[in-house]
Every structure is written in C-alpha cells, then in structure tokens.
Amino acid sequence: MSARLNWLLVGLAVLIAAAPMILGLPGEYGGADDRAKSAIEETGYQPWFQSVWEPPSGEIASMLFALQAALGAGVVGYVIGRLQGRRERLK
Amino acid sequence: MHIMEGFLPAGHALAWTAVSAPFVFVGVARLRKVLRDRPEMRLTLAAAGAFAFVLSALKLPSVTGSCSHPTGTGLGAMVVGPAATTVLGTIVLLFQSLLLAHGGLTTLGANVFSMAVAGPWIAFGVWKLAGRLGAPVGLAVFLGAALGDLGTYVVTSAQLALAFPDEISGYGGAFAKFAGIFALTQIPLAIAEGLLTVVVMNALVGRQIKLEVRA
Numbered sequence: 001m002s003a004r005l006n007w008l009l010v011g012l013a014v015l016i017a018a019a020p021m022i023l024g025l026p027g028e029y030g031g032a033d034d035r036a037k038s039a040i041e042e043t044g045y046q047p048w049f050q051s052v053w054e055p056p057s058g059e060i061a062s063m064l065f066a067l068q069a070a071l072g073a074g075v076v077g078y079v080i081g082r083l084q085g086r087r088e089r090l091k
Numbered sequence: 092m093h094i095m096e097g098f099l100p101a102g103h104a105l106a107w108t109a110v111s112a113p114f115v116f117v118g119v120a121r122l123r124k125v126l127r128d129r130p131e132m133r134l135t136l137a138a139a140g141a142f143a144f145v146l147s148a149l150k151l152p153s154v155t156g157s158c159s160h161p162t163g164t165g166l167g168a169m170v171v172g173p174a175a176t177t178v179l180g181t182i183v184l185l186f187q188s189l190l191l192a193h194g195g196l197t198t199l200g201a202n203v204f205s206m207a208v209a210g211p212w213i214a215f216g217v218w219k220l221a222g223r224l225g226a227p228v229g230l231a232v233f234l235g236a237a238l239g240d241l242g243t244y245v246v247t248s249a250q251l252a253l254a255f256p257d258e259i260s261g262y263g264g265a266f267a268k269f270a271g272i273f274a275l276t277q278i279p280l281a282i283a284e285g286l287l288t289v290v291v292m293n294a295l296v297g298r299q300i301k302l303e304v305r306a
Contacts (some may be wrong), residue, residue: 013283020152027156033093035272047097054192065148072144079138080294
C-alpha cells in the first residue's frame with residue numbers, strides 16, 4: 001500500500017479523535033473507567049481492596065502515561081526502521 | 092475497560108483469575124515456542140507489545156463526552172497469534188495496575204480476560220474470517236483490530252453486569268447501563284484503532300515476514 005494512503009489513514013484517525021472537540025459536543029470528558037466506577041458505587045458497593053501504590057498527583061500520573069506511550073512508540077519506530085533497513089539490504 | 096482495584100466482589104475476582112490463568116500459561120508456552128522456532132519474530136513481537144503499550148496509554152475523547160483508550164492488542168493477535176498476545180496484554184495491564192493505579196491486582200484476571208484474551212481472539216477470528224470471505228488484506232486487518240477493541244469493552248460491560256445486576260432490570264438492564272458507558276464510547280475509538288493498526292501493519296510487513304500464524 002502506498003505511503004499516501006497510510007498518511008490518509010493516520011489523518012482520518014486523528015480526525016476521529018478530534019471530532020468531539022471540533023464539533024463542540026457537550027460532556028465532561030472524564031474517563032469511562034471512572035464513570036463505570038461511579039455507576040458501581042451508586043449500587044452501594046464498597047471496594048474491598050486499595051491500589052498497592054498510587055501516583056501522588058495527576059502530574060506524576062500523566063508523566064507515567066506519557067512515559068508508557070513514549071517507550072512503546074520508541075520501540076515501534078525502532079522495529080519499523082530495522083525491518084525497512086533489512087528489506088533495503090536484501091534488494 | 093479497566094475495572095478498578097477492588098471493584099469486583101472477591102468471588103468474581105477469583106473466578107476471572109481462574110478463567111484467565113490457563114490462557115496466560117498457554118500464552119507463555121506459545122511465546123517461548125515462537126521465539127525458539129522463529130527467532131526472527133523477536134522484532135515483530137517487540138513491535139506488537141509496544142503498540143499495545145502506546146495505544147492503551149492514550150485516552151481519547153469520544154462522541155459520548157467521555158474519554159477512553161484503545162487496546163492495541165489486535166495487531167499482536169494477527170502477527171504473533173492471540174495466545175502469545177495474551178502475555179503481551181497481561182504485561183501492559185500489570186504495568187498499569189502497579190505504576191498507574193489504573194486497573195488493579197484483584198481485577199487483573201477480569202481485565203486480562205477482556206483485553207488480553209477476548210480482544211485478541213475476536214480480532215484473530217474476524218481477521219481470518221474476513222480473509223476467507225475474500226476481503227482485501229487491509230480491510231480484514233481493519234475489521235479485526237476494530238472489532239477486537241470493541242469486543243474487549245463489550246466483555247467488560249458483561250463482567251460488570253454479572254457482578255452488579257440491576258435490582259429492577261436484572262442482568263440485562265445492568266449490561267445496558269455499563270455498555271452505555273463503555274461500548275458506545277468505544278465505537279469511534281475502535282475505528283481509529285483499526286485504521287492505525289492497518290498503518291503499522293503496512294509498515295511492519297515485508298516480503299520476508301510471514302504473516303501466517305497459528306493460534
């Protein structure tokens with residue numbers, strides 16, 4: 001498949017993620033996981049176990065999420081580059 | 092789709108752990124075999140795990156006015172097989188429950204089942220079926236990844252409905268409630284994951300990389 005088509009697909013994915021904001025759809029934009037948590041708490045359920053460790057602040061949590069994504073993206077990029085290089089050598 | 096720490100009754104938590112454990116054990120054996128028989132798969136395997144790492148860290152806004160994240164496990168299911176992908180997904184979930192307080196150890200079994208067992212197997216099944224029905228490779232990959240992602244959230248909704256049936260409308264009502272939170276939000280994100288999976292698959296697949304995998 002052509003590089004142009006790839007960029008088109010990436011652009012489309014970005015557009016899907018940005019659409020709610022572009023269209024100005026109403027909402028809190030909180031996490032669905034947290035909404036489910038609230039829905040469970042409404043039934044009167046009490047969690048019986050707490051997280052072993054919690055990031056002390058939202059900043060630290062977002063840093064760890066960014067780190068997770070960065071590590072993953074780094075490895076994906078490395079592998080794609082390696083494979084591309086291997087293919088060019090084989091030509 | 093992360094069920095938070097302590098948010099499943101102990102019996103349910105234990106039962107899901109028991110259901111998921113064999114998949115993890117078989118997955119580890121499968122992963123070992125792949126690495127032994129085809130060491131050239133190491134890079135592809137790393138990319139599949141890393142892709143799940145990236146996508147499950149991205150919380151994206153959705154049309155329902157809340158945010159959720161893709162799972163990224165469909166790619167793994169197609170390039171290294173669903174069994175090995177269970178191990179990759181479990182590592183991601185363990186990382187998130189220990190370092191991010193996202194998900195949990197008591198709910199790990201349930202979360203592994205939805206994201207690392209059901210998702211990859213749905214993705215694999217849909218991808219194979221679409222291919223057999225004559226769909227172009229790109230479309231088959233897209234459908235597999237998107238439906239695997241969506242399937243994960245449907246399974247989470249069912250798990251929560253089983254644990255917290257509604258007093259009046261029972262399991263059905265509870266499922267509708269949780270699916271309204273999870274599955275609806277997930278539809279556009281699943282489409283985005285499908286598109287990105289096609290792009291990464293295109294970049295990964297070379298002439299010498301075989302894509303036929305056995306589960």
